[in-house]
Amino acid sequence: ETGVTQSPTHLIKTRGQQVTLRCSSQSGHNTVSWYQQALGQGPQFIFQYYREEENGRGNFPPRFSGLQFPNYSSELNVNALELDDSALYLCASSSGGGLAEETQYFGPGTRLLVL
Amino acid sequence: SQKIEQNSEALNIQEGKTATLTCNYTNYSPAYLQWYRQDPGRGPVFLLLIRENEKEKRKERLKVTFDTTLKQSLFHITASQPADSATYLCALDMGTGRRALTFGSGTRLQVQP
Numbered sequence: 015e016t017g018v019t020q021s022p023t024h025l026i027k028t029r030g031q032q033v034t035l036r037c038s039s040q041s042g043h044n045t046v047s048w049y050q051q052a053l054g055q056g057p058q059f060i061f062q063y064y065r066e067e068e069n070g071r072g073n074f075p076p077r078f079s080g081l082q083f084p085n086y087s088s089e090l091n092v093n094a095l096e097l098d099d100s101a102l103y104l105c106a107s108s109s110g111g112g113l114a115e116e117t118q119y120f121g122p123g124t125r126l127l128v129l
Numbered sequence: 130s131q132k133i134e135q136n137s138e139a140l141n142i143q144e145g146k147t148a149t150l151t152c153n154y155t156n157y158s159p160a161y162l163q164w165y166r167q168d169p170g171r172g173p174v175f176l177l178l179i180r181e182n183e184k185e186k187r188k189e190r191l192k193v194t195f196d197t198t199l200k201q202s203l204f205h206i207t208a209s210q211p212a213d214s215a216t217y218l219c220a221l222d223m224g225t226g227r228r229a230l231t232f233g234s235g236t237r238l239q240v241q242p
Binding site for chain 1 (some may be wrong): 133135163170171172173174175178218220229230231232233234235
C-alpha cells in the first residue's frame with residue numbers, strides 16, 4: 015500500500031450533476047496529480063497541485079477543477095458531468111515539486127459512473 | 130502528435146519463462162521513462178525508472194532497456210510467476226512542463242502455472 019487514500023471508492027451520478035473526489039497524499043509529499051483512466055486505457059493527466067497552486071494541466075476542459083489544502087490533501091471537482099466522464103479517477107502523490115522523473119505513488123482510485 | 134504504443138494484445142506465457150513487453154513512442158524525446166504495474170481495480174504501482182542516458186536498468190527479476198534511437202523500451206520479467214500477472218504500463222514525460230507523465234494503454238500479462 016502506498017499511503018495515498020481516495021474517497022469515495024465508487025460513485026454513481028447522472029449527466030449534468032457535479033462531483034467532488036478527495037485524495038489524501040502520502041505523508042511528507044507536497045505534490046498531488048490527478049489522472050483519469052477510461053476502461054482499457056492508460057491514465058491521462060488532468061492536473062497537478064504543488065503547495066496549493068496548480069502546477070500543470072493536461073488537455074481537460076475548465077469544468078475539471080481542483081484544490082489543494084495546507085495539509086496537501088486535494089479535491090477534484092467535475093461540473094456538468096457527461097457520460098464520457100465515466101472512468102477511474104486516480105490521484106498520485108510525490109515529493110519535490112512534481113517533476114516527471116519523480117516516482118508517483120498512486121491511490122486506489124474512485125470509480126465514477128455517469129448515467 | 131506524440132504517441133505511446135504498447136501491445137494491446139494480452140501476453141500469455143508459461144511460468145518460469147521470460148516475459149518481454151514493448152513500449153514504442155513517436156514524436157518526442159523523453160528524458161525519463163517509467164514502468165508501472167496495475168492490478169484490476171487498483172492504482173498503478175511504480176516499478177522502475179530509466180533515464181535517457183541509461184541503456185539498461187535492473188531490479189531483482191526485472192530489467193528495462195531504453196533505446197532512444199529506436200524510440201523503444203523493453204521490459205523483461207525473468208523466471209516469471211503467476212503472481213506477475215497484471216497490466217504493465219509504460220509512462221514518459223511528454224511536456225506540460227515535464228511535470229506530468231503520459232501513459233501508454235498497457236499490456237496485460239498472464240503467466241500460466
